[in-house]
Amino acid sequence: MSTQNTAAAAHDTEQQDDSPEQRPGSSSPERPPVASARPGLAVPATASVPWANALGQLAGAVEILGYEEGLHEMLATPRREINVAVPLRRDDGRVELFKGFRVQHNVSRGPGKGGLRFHPSVDADEVRALAMLMTWKCAVVDLPYGGAKGGVGIDPAGYSERELERVTRRYTSEIMPMIGPERDIMAPDMGTSEKTMAWVMDTYSVSQGYTIPGVVTGKPLAVGGSLGRATATSRGVVHVTISALAEVGEEVTGATVAIQGFGKVGAHAASIFAEEGARVVAVSDQFGGLHNAAGIDVPRLLDHVAATGSVVGFEGADPVDNDTLLALEVDVLVPAAIDGVLDSRTAPTVRARFVVEGANGPTTADADRILAAKGVVVVPDILANAGGVVVSYFEWVQSNQTYWWDANEIEQKLADRMHSAFREVAATSRAQGITLRDAALVIGVRRVAEAHQIRGLYP
Numbered sequence: 511m512s513t514q515n516t517a518a519a520a521h522d523t524e525q526q527d528d529s530p531e532q533r534p535g536s537s538s539p540e541r542p543p544v545a546s547a548r549p550g551l552a553v554p555a556t557a558s559v560p561w562a563n564a565l566g567q568l569a570g571a572v573e574i575l576g577y578e579e580g581l582h583e584m585l586a587t588p589r590r591e592i593n594v595a596v597p598l599r600r601d602d603g604r605v606e607l608f609k610g611f612r613v614q615h616n617v618s619r620g621p622g623k624g625g626l627r628f629h630p631s632v633d634a635d636e637v638r639a640l641a642m643l644m645t646w647k648c649a650v651v652d653l654p655y656g657g658a659k660g661g662v663g664i665d666p667a668g669y670s671e672r673e674l675e676r677v678t679r680r681y682t683s684e685i686m687p688m689i690g691p692e693r694d695i696m697a698p699d700m701g702t703s704e705k706t707m708a709w710v711m712d713t714y715s716v717s718q719g720y721t722i723p724g725v726v727t728g729k730p731l732a733v734g735g736s737l738g739r740a741t742a743t744s745r746g747v748v749h750v751t752i753s754a755l756a757e758v759g760e761e762v763t764g765a766t767v768a769i770q771g772f773g774k775v776g777a778h779a780a781s782i783f784a785e786e787g788a789r790v791v792a793v794s795d796q797f798g799g800l801h802n803a804a805g806i807d808v809p810r811l812l813d814h815v816a817a818t819g820s821v822v823g824f825e826g827a828d829p830v831d832n833d834t835l836l837a838l839e840v841d842v843l844v845p846a847a848i849d850g851v852l853d854s855r856t857a858p859t860v861r862a863r864f865v866v867e868g869a870n871g872p873t874t875a876d877a878d879r880i881l882a883a884k885g886v887v888v889v890p891d892i893l894a895n896a897g898g899v900v901v902s903y904f905e906w907v908q909s910n911q912t913y914w915w916d917a918n919e920i921e922q923k924l925a926d927r928m929h930s931a932f933r934e935v936a937a938t939s940r941a942q943g944i945t946l947r948d949a950a951l952v953i954g955v956r957r958v959a960e961a962h963q964i965r966g967l968y969p
């Protein structure tokens with residue numbers, strides 16, 4: 511496989527227009543930086559990096575779309591937010607108190623949709639930013655949902671399963687007025703799992719007096735989960751990688767891949783990339799990473815992680831730290847852990863040709879500019895990791911109609927939706943001479959703004 515960027519050779523001819531030949535994902539020299547908000551809608555000085563980034567991304571899309579300030583403000587402002595206190599009686603009798611949040615950023619296209627995160631970094635701004643990303647993500651893949659997100663500021667590694675169940679049930683009770691299958695539907699995110707979703711579903715159902723599987727997605731199959739949801743985010747990452755490589759006339763077979771994060775997204779991505787014939791040369795978790803230029807034996811690594819809880823110590827590769835992993839010379843780098851890992855310090859070191867964002871918000875605005883200037887194609891989170899919410903949507907539809915699709919049907923529908931969303935974003939990127947991120951944002955933001963206008967909420 512060539513390591514040259516030759517995207518211009520492989521354009522989707524159906525979608526071409528008369529704009530100058532431009533590689534999807536590369537930025538137009540005329541475009542101003544997107545990080546600053548427009549005058550009159552300044553990013554609050556107190557905004558955290560994720561929230562400032564999310565507002566900056568929206569400001570960039572609004573500028574391209576030429577929307578006026580009132581509409582910009584509507585799109586920037588979360589519809590509903592709830593902050594809750596979540597007390598926990600620990601197994602040893604002590605009491606601890608956690609902060610919990612649920613934010614519905616936008617509900618103009620349908621109910622709020624988005625994950626529940628358990629992580630010590632969770633705060634109001636982070637959840638706000640993630641909820642806004644969900645709004646654009648659901649719109650990019652054309653789901654009838656708005657965007658929402660929830661979180662509890664807890665490190666799940668420090669608590670027993672019984673304690674996490676109590677935290678989940680108390681959090682669910684506290685945010686109960688906001689959620690429901692027609693209002694706001696949760697799913698797993700960092701630090702939560704299908705078991706967490708079963709507890710949310712049970713707590714909600716008990717409060718209503720009957721079983722309501724549609725209040726969550728990403729739940730176990732035994733209580734109405736969908737085939738294919740557990741692997742959907744990762745499979746979506748692989749689908750868009752295949753599409754991005756096809757744009758430059760290349761195939762995933764033989765491509766070298768480095769993956770940061772070996773949780774629900776990263777581990778399945780490693781397996782699926784390997785099944786597709788890619789060479790997974792590096793992986794990591796929060797304790798460290800592994801590198802083997804000849805390729806890591808992923809099934810053996812999965813056994814090692816199941817036995818030890820970490821990738822660290824696996825014998826078939828050399829140790830590598832997380833920063834070094836980001837700087838490896840590979841075809842594809844998949845950040846699939848926390849946000850902000852590609853910033854003004856690490857972005858200059860990136861030698862990957864494609865960054866495919868499995869995580870939400872892994873690239874800061876500064877890093878985006880640095881990567882674009884280096885010619886690195888960034889497939890943005892709101893497209894790259896949308897496979898999870900796509901199959902969540904299929905799960906919700908199945909739960910609501912109580913009729914189940916087989917795995918082939920789900921995988922085919924997921925593949926179709928991911929490849930068509932990529933084609934649409936790439937065509938917009940080429941036509942307007944903007945990055946794939948700006949193109950995805952333009953599509954998502956425009957669909958949400960149209961919903962506001964058509965509904966008359968914004969006459």
Ligand SMILES: NC(=O)C1=CN([C@@H]2O[C@H](COP(=O)(O)OP(=O)(O)OC[C@H]3O[C@@H](n4cnc5c(N)ncnc54)[C@H](OP(=O)(O)O)[C@@H]3O)[C@@H](O)[C@H]2O)C=CC1
Nearest residue numbers: 699700701743771772773774775795796847869870895898
């Ligand atoms: N799950 C889903 O369906 C979706 C998830 N996402 C996004 O993908 C990302 C990962 O989510 P998910 O896989 O569900 O989360 P998990 O909690 O399952 O896994 C997170 C992984 O990231 C690792 N990690 C945590 N901190 C660091 C760090 N500082 N450096 C390197 N690795 C680290 C963890 O390491 P360790 O194993 O050692 O704890 C773990 O391997 C998040 O940004 C999430 O929002 C996006 C769309 C859908």
Ligand SMILES: O=C(O)CCC(=O)C(=O)O
Nearest residue numbers: 624625697699898899902
């Ligand atoms: O499956 C879902 O509903 C959303 C998953 C999620 O939180 C995300 O895509 O970031």
